[in-house]
Amino acid sequence: MRSRLIATMAVVALALAGCGSSDAAAPKAPAGGEHNEADTQFSLMMIPHHKQTIQIADLATKRGSAEPVKVVAAEIMSAEERDIQQMTGWLKGWGVPVPSADEHKGMDMPGMLTDKDIKSLESAQGAAFDKLFLPMVAKHLENGVTMAKDVLKSGQHAETKALANKIVTEQEDQIKKVQALIT
Template identity: 65%
Template sequence: MRSRLIATIAVATLALAGCGSTDMPAARNQPAASSNDHNDADVQFSENMIPHHQQTIQIADLATRQGASEQVKVVAAEILSPEEKDIQTMSGWLRSWNVASPGDMSGMDMPGMISMADMKSLQSATGAAFDRKFLAMVAQHLQNGVDMAKKVLADGKHEGTRTLANKIVTEQTEQIKKVQALKV
């Protein structure tokens, strides 16, 4: 059973990694940004989305280890795939704009984030109770990310940020549908 789960997660991860048509170029391959190609909304988006993605990684990683249902573990593995690459891309933009990247703020209480109390509750949950909490929390967390992306689409001007925001809206909306369809 465990080897089947590992194989399923590996296939899902490889399938997602193979979908490179919407991937953002690595930050180190991007030309230096001019001060006219971005605005405060673009900067704020990257500054807020980096810790948001870090927290997504934290809870999805927790679910791959603590989830009781194979379905929960597979969905968690699928959620993990694009997050690290997005963080690298946004960190590169912030560096090119001479803005310090936020450190690991995945435990901070800020808009769009899962509270410390809810994180502790999730970490201490087990079995089906963990799965239900994870699914509810990750659906809301992903929706918060979609909302953040829609805001920068309305207010931002950096083309790379807009492309990433569109990708986040599309991918996370699909992930939310998958999460909400699971019955545990």
């Protein structure tokens, strides 16, 4: 009986030793070279920012009345969902927990709409919704541009900088579209 226990322990020890090899399950660094704290913070802040943009854009597709408002909202959602996937991959590769959708809820994070803002959108419908949504989303996108420009100055990760440049270009274009709809 004792020899069976020793044999079992030896098998377990060998199996565990195999799991500890340097090749096993080590997270791979994301492409794009080294990253710094600015790159990490950009993704940590931009993911909740984008998720909130998607939340309000989704409301616009359901509650807005003007077709151009719905179209620009759908464009915004599509672009920001892709960005979130990319940033999530980087954070996981860097061993950093990905923020949840409401991680910054109730906090005074720059660029985030307040709970009161969200509630006012949720209670509006039709043209009244459009009138509330358009200036809110324009300001929200402007804050996203500011965040992207900040990481361009202080970031190090090549892919983060490429995404930041894309965000600046796309969101400045979206802001122009939104501002053209404000009457």
